[in-house]
Amino acid sequence: MEKLIEYILQFGNLNKQQIELISKNAAETQLHKDQYFAEAGKTFNRVAFVLEGVLRICYYNNKGEEITKYFIEENNFVANPYQNEPFTEYIQAATDCKLIVFYPQQWSQLSNTILEWDTIINKIFHHALMKKMDRRSSLVSEDATTRYLKFIEKFPSLTNRVPLSYIASYLGITQSSLSRIRKNIA
Amino acid sequence: MEKLIEYILQFGNLNKQQIELISKNAAETQLHKDQYFAEAGKTFNRVAFVLEGVLRICYYNNKGEEITKYFIEENNFVANPYQNEPFTEYIQAATDCKLIVFYPQQWSQLSNTILEWDTIINKIFHHALMKKMDRRSSLVSEDATTRYLKFIEKFPSLTNRVPLSYIASYLGITQSSLSRIRKNIA
DNA sequence: ATCCTTTTTTGCCAAATGGCAAAAGACTTT
DNA sequence: AAAGTCTTTTGCCATTTGGCAAAAAAGGAT
Numbered sequence: 001m002e003k004l005i006e007y008i009l010q011f012g013n014l015n016k017q018q019i020e021l022i023s024k025n026a027a028e029t030q031l032h033k034d035q036y037f038a039e040a041g042k043t044f045n046r047v048a049f050v051l052e053g054v055l056r057i058c059y060y061n062n063k064g065e066e067i068t069k070y071f072i073e074e075n076n077f078v079a080n081p082y083q084n085e086p087f088t089e090y091i092q093a094a095t096d097c098k099l100i101v102f103y104p105q106q107w108s109q110l111s112n113t114i115l116e117w118d119t120i121i122n123k124i125f126h127h128a129l130m131k132k133m134d135r136r137s138s139l140v141s142e143d144a145t146t147r148y149l150k151f152i153e154k155f156p157s158l159t160n161r162v163p164l165s166y167i168a169s170y171l172g173i174t175q176s177s178l179s180r181i182r183k184n185i186a
Numbered sequence: 187m188e189k190l191i192e193y194i195l196q197f198g199n200l201n202k203q204q205i206e207l208i209s210k211n212a213a214e215t216q217l218h219k220d221q222y223f224a225e226a227g228k229t230f231n232r233v234a235f236v237l238e239g240v241l242r243i244c245y246y247n248n249k250g251e252e253i254t255k256y257f258i259e260e261n262n263f264v265a266n267p268y269q270n271e272p273f274t275e276y277i278q279a280a281t282d283c284k285l286i287v288f289y290p291q292q293w294s295q296l297s298n299t300i301l302e303w304d305t306i307i308n309k310i311f312h313h314a315l316m317k318k319m320d321r322r323s324s325l326v327s328e329d330a331t332t333r334y335l336k337f338i339e340k341f342p343s344l345t346n347r348v349p350l351s352y353i354a355s356y357l358g359i360t361q362s363s364l365s366r367i368r369k370n371i372a
Numbered sequence: 373a374t375c376c377t378t379t380t381t382t383g384c385c386a387a388a389t390g391g392c393a394a395a396a397g398a399c400t401t402t
Numbered sequence: 403a404a405a406g407t408c409t410t411t412t413g414c415c416a417t418t419t420g421g422c423a424a425a426a427a428a429g430g431a432t
Contacts, residue, residue, distance in 0.1 A: 061327060067327045069323055081316060119304075122312070125312070126311070126312060129312070129315045129319065133319050136319065136322045137256075137322055139326050140325050140356075141247060141253045141355065141358045142358075143418075144418080144419070163379070163380090165379080165380095169327065172326035172328075173419070173420085174420060175381095176380090176381075176382080176420075177418085178380095179380060179382085180381080182380095182381095329388075329389095329420095330389070331388095349409070349410090350409070350411095351409085359389070359390085360390055362389090362392090362410090364410095365412080366389090366412085368410095368411095369411080
């Protein structure tokens, strides 16, 4: 729980009471590798913070291929920005994970009780989005090898922890190509 | 100016006084095609709304190639999310543009005077970021032809208004390839 | 240890894209 | 209209990546 608090405090100040309130309203959960945290078509209105492990957000394109849209590593939030619309993607544990989960009632209590909560959360989410955007952008204009090297830099912890296919679809190449690229690098 | 107000009102309510205050604090400007609105290395702390025309955000990669990172069309805001850090990209008019510009003092006046201003602006920026992210993401896992077709869908107004090279670097392909793709489609 | 399943690597060849330079076309200026 | 500049198209060939299927390797279950 300290990891969460520490993370939040980077974006704003909270007093002890507020910190306690957050702790009270949060529940710790575990996910096994491959388990889904959210599924397309179902509602998804929880907010979670990744304590350990890696989640991935994925979907199926019009050819039925599974595309990894993004990886979420430790010390990051996951949430559904469009809670009123049906969720269209999957959130799956790419490795075993420990999460801190906030349920909707708990979340709104925080939002109602802690004056700066919404501001802080906005900052956090905005910051995360910018990071995602930058990573994603830099993928477009590079060749596959460069993309993979950048991937290793950004997600060093993932390189040997998740299946090749996840990384390949994230990078926009086939699994065989990634395998060959990997071979050439080593 | 009505376009701006109309746009803002989609994200929150404002009374007449507030609307007037916004108008008072905004200045209309023109940009000629190719003119820079922001440059890497210089400060960039204005906020602008594109009334007419298209801006593009671009940067130079490590090979010295100019990469178009994003296009901003009519009815969108441009701002620098990291105002305290030096700006690292260029914002250039891809076509002649009409902008509404807010200078820092004016912007903070709005933020200080209109209670919901920050909330509304947050929503707007967040919404825009999500849109950018989705567009960018979908570019990674498609072949070049599909990417171009999607580009035409999303930015129909740009297809014949900006140089090929801008679009090519946005899509992550060379100008010649784009030219060939274009030929095959028609 | 063995069998079974899943993931990764390879081989082969096709298709897509890049690199470079010249030609063609479009637009400006005189 | 002509000359000059900038943009787009094209040709030629090299390189990269994809598609498919089989082989190899890695993990799990019995």
